[in-house]
Amino acid sequence: MMRTRPLKVALLGCGVVGSEVARIMTTHADDLAARIGAPVELAGVAVRRPDRVREGIDPALVTTDATALVKRGDLDIVVEVIGGIEPARTLITTAFEHGASVVSANKALLAQDGAALHAAAEEHGKDLYYEAAVAGAIPLIRPLRESLAGDKVNRVLGIVNGTTNFILDKMDTTGAGYQEALDEATALGYAEADPTADVEGFDAAAKAAILAGIAFHTRVRLDDVHREGMTEVTAADFASAKEMGCTIKLLAICERAGDGASVTARVHPAMIPLGHPLASVRGAYNAVFVESDASGQLMFYGPGAGGAPTASAVLGDLVAVGRNRVGGTTGPGESAYAALPVSSMGEVVTRYHISLDVADKPGVLAQVATVFAEHGVSIDTVRQQGKDGEASLVVVTHRASDAALGGTVEALRKLDTVRGVASIMRVEGE
Amino acid sequence: MMRTRPLKVALLGCGVVGSEVARIMTTHADDLAARIGAPVELAGVAVRRPDRVREGIDPALVTTDATALVKRGDLDIVVEVIGGIEPARTLITTAFEHGASVVSANKALLAQDGAALHAAAEEHGKDLYYEAAVAGAIPLIRPLRESLAGDKVNRVLGIVNGTTNFILDKMDTTGAGYQEALDEATALGYAEADPTADVEGFDAAAKAAILAGIAFHTRVRLDDVHREGMTEVTAADFASAKEMGCTIKLLAICERAGDGASVTARVHPAMIPLGHPLASVRGAYNAVFVESDASGQLMFYGPGAGGAPTASAVLGDLVAVGRNRVGGTTGPGESAYAALPVSSMGEVVTRYHISLDVADKPGVLAQVATVFAEHGVSIDTVRQQGKDGEASLVVVTHRASDAALGGTVEALRKLDTVRGVASIMRVEGE
The missing domain is CATH 3.40.50.720 (NAD(P)-binding Rossmann-like Domain)
Structure with missing residues (x-):
């Protein structure tokens, strides 16, 4: 034939x-x-x-x-x-x-x-x-467009940028800082001379837009994707993550929001439990986790570039x-019939790990806890650590909206007893 | 429209x-x-x-x-x-x-x-x-048939039976024996009342035949697949595997043989290093690892049944x-144009872990080593353990053909100083 x-x-x-x-x-x-x-x-x-x-x-x-x-x-x-x-x-x-x-x-x-x-x-x-x-x-577009065409995808959670995964993996396994790990990635050819597109999350955000569009049969453009890079992730963040039984990955997350009537897409560094399959994705590899109604949890893993x-x-x-x-035919074209609205980052609901530098005196914890409560953000755990007259508070929240967390942090910054917000990181994949 | x-x-x-x-x-x-x-x-x-x-x-x-x-x-x-x-x-x-x-x-x-x-x-x-x-x-047939249609697949290595993976995972994590783990799988509904098709590898062998056919564009029938079940895997095998930094999985393996002019397909229990992505596939999940010329290593993971x-x-x-x-069209049909011959199990080349019960006297190791050498099977490591006047020898080989290994074992059984061959297990995924 x-x-x-x-x-x-x-x-x-x-x-x-x-x-x-x-x-x-x-x-x-x-x-x-x-x-x-x-x-x-x-x-x-x-x-x-x-x-x-x-x-x-x-x-x-x-x-x-x-x-x-x-x-x-x-x-x-x-x-x-x-x-x-x-x-x-x-x-x-x-x-x-x-x-x-x-x-x-x-x-x-x-x-x-x-x-x-x-x-x-x-x-x-x-x-x-x-x-x-x-x-x-990694075959991903075709499985999403075709294999899962009879299913309802609820979430796509992935490591879709090999350069940043190489850097974060290096920081995790060697204790190196961001710059040192980036330098090694550059020397080995994993990072370009100008690494902006990778480390600031632009590359991952473009992929998130494409994945969200296909997964939810909805047009999602790059501008719809909330984007945070990973240049401010520190060795201290990795130490905090380890204490939580987590590591840190730059994740692209596309999910149905609230009651499923809208979708969100975002890229940011996040803590993820060590037991999650994405936590063990090493070096410049990529992996994408897909959660759907009927098929449950699927993962696709392989080299993301080269x-x-x-x-x-x-x-x-x-x-x-x-x-x-x-x-004499064509394959499936764009499927955007669902045309769901894309919600803003404020409506994303997740957990947060917040490190605060605070005055080491009585009543600080009560003040801080009150601010969280006033903004409707429920606290899961708090850990206090004293260091040289100063102290730090590590707060891990239950699930709350990004808007509520943002309001909380703004109010915390206004407290006299809070010297600074050392880091805020989302906790995903639980 | x-x-x-x-x-x-x-x-x-x-x-x-x-x-x-x-x-x-x-x-x-x-x-x-x-x-x-x-x-x-x-x-x-x-x-x-x-x-x-x-x-x-x-x-x-x-x-x-x-x-x-x-x-x-x-x-x-x-x-x-x-x-x-x-x-x-x-x-x-x-x-x-x-x-x-x-x-x-x-x-x-x-x-x-x-x-x-x-x-x-x-x-x-x-x-x-x-x-x-x-x-x-798990989207697997479509990625192999379509996404990798421009690539050359060299090997497919997978956990394609959830029941046996549940049982082996249970044995690994709890130290349970085969029967105990099977009973739990049955009680939880992971194993059928008659588990033969699963535990004897018939189900996995059928899947191996289908995967090999698609991966190599060659007709591979169930009868072409070498099949060994996992009913004889023991807690002692898991202990041996742990000493090697391995666990044991029932694997379906389809690969090009020798110079790529033929293919083989087989299902059997095998040791696999803990660092291999398949080693951490838990419970009744399935995962398939695909190695190809251009795309390198891909893995597809998800629920294998239900x-x-x-x-x-x-x-x-x-x-x-x-x-x-x-x-008004049809999708891709059978692709069997390559029509490669299917080689027998004897031509499969891999590594082996062999436990021998031997007499505890001088010269036994030399005798045993001579038998391996005579059959062209090169030894990687040997470990001797004395126990109550008897002794055991654990031999791990370099890569050798199944035929050569079979000849070696036959000759070992004839040695007066070898009381018995306690277990033979292939070592894969390295």
Whole structure:
């Protein structure tokens, strides 16, 4: 049943991921052909620096004119691994207009303009697949879109950024501070020269937006995601976490809020119990925990980045889109029918671990406890520690809204006896 | 874009899984309709005992004549959750002949007759989906068939039977013997009254056959799977495992053999290092570890059985097949193009932990070591322990073929100084 006319594939970008995609397309050509039902042919590669040597790629295929490439009109599939918003967005929509389906690894673009891109794909009857945009090689988009399509997902809780997990794991296991761990991550190539997108949570927030959208059949944009980075996590926080039987991870959390009539999405560092499967995710690995009505708790684990793993996800999509082309059909498009409102961070309900520096004199605990009570935040445990005339209070709360906790902290700061709020960290995964 | 004519679904079997499928089809009808693009209608339910009360199911839909039901000719999808070979096999092929696609949870049937069923589906241009047949709710078939379609899978290593994992976990954590742990599993409903299919590894072997077939694009039948149960695992084995920094799991292992020109599939108890992600899979949970060229190591974790989780997998397939019907297409069928030979157990290469009861006199170790050397099995470590005039030798080997190890053990048994071979266990996951 093999079709002989090859599927023509254009590659936009030929960096770490793109070159690996091109390599596997060549070395595994027979396998891909058998799985798709038609041979695949690399029809063009758009790059910024054409003079760079690209092993195994016919120089005649290389061009700097990506726009002309996607306008050729004879392409079946465009693989976009440039990243960033422009020119990727225009190139993808142009590809649809000129008859190609698209496989993308572009989380930032999908998180910002997913709805418009899906609409463009649907308008032209083409596929838009992007398994590689979230958690690298880990099959996650397809299981959420398809395997769990008959279930109701209530929560997605994941480690979706390998750089920050490497740093936090290093801090946890060696007692290193943030800067020292970041330096090691940079030296080993786990962190980029400018690590902002990772350590400030932008990368994870884009993935959270994509995951929330798919999990809840609702459009969630990057701007809807509450984002806190992990640059202020300290060795002292890890010591506190250990005392609680926890570790600290940068988590992306998407969940139904309140009675399920709205959704929230957020990224922030959080304490998580050592017994939780996410606590033992080491190094630069990613893992995503999915909780749903019928299937209970599922976890997906694997390498979250890297050329080869990301290429594996791209090629899985390439096979699926290729099969669809051969069969004259398209796969599932955007599913946003539920259209739930996205609630603000203030409505998120969770537990909190708060460290306060306080005056070491009688009555302080009573004052502090009163402030919590006035804001409706119930205290689970309090621990007092004296140190050199000063004292610290560690308060762990029961579940409370972020708004209530925020009000509590604001009021605590106004107390004369509270010298400072040393840290506030959410406690998740219980 | 909603189609108004509903998709007609027939349910074969209405036990723990079937009743949950029916329940979710009713309670989540709107969600399913939105995700499929057409409403779904329960058109008939075939059962053995029609007098049993079935909450929420219109008694007019219930029939004992499954054959007449699948022959109706107006069905879109038949969901088979009867299990076993017949009448399930005939009902499924009859369903294809009369125009329906099929969603099945039947691992035994798929492992035995998957090729014939796929051929029947293809002949009639229908879908055959069976995500629920392996590892319950865990999305595994679809990720392997689709997400990893652009990658080369080298090994699948999994805990795919919840009953045996519950028993082994109990033995590990409480020091209980096999019978005691089995009794508790039975009392808690994790083991059936006749636990043979689980504890003798038949259930896991069927799943191994299905996984190997999909992972290696090769037909692998139940008979091709080497199978050893876990009824002979003892508390002493767990003690030995602990000394090695390991625990014991019943593993399904599918891997490329030798130079990758053949495949093997096997189920047996094995020691696995505590640091391996599979070692911490507790209770009745399942987890499957997949190693591939590009994506490295992936793990899929979740509940491996139970009505609701299995129903979630069935409904995910129902949505996919329903979408295909609405779109007038079918999903990927059998992929067996690689057609690799299946090697016998003798060609499997792994490490071994062997406990010998030996005479406590000089020269025994030299004798034993000579036998290993003569069979080309290289020893990693030996530990001697004296006990009451007798002694035990614990030998851990380097990697060797199962055939070489078998020859070694046969020769050891003939030594006068070897009183008995107390246990042989493979060491995996390193």
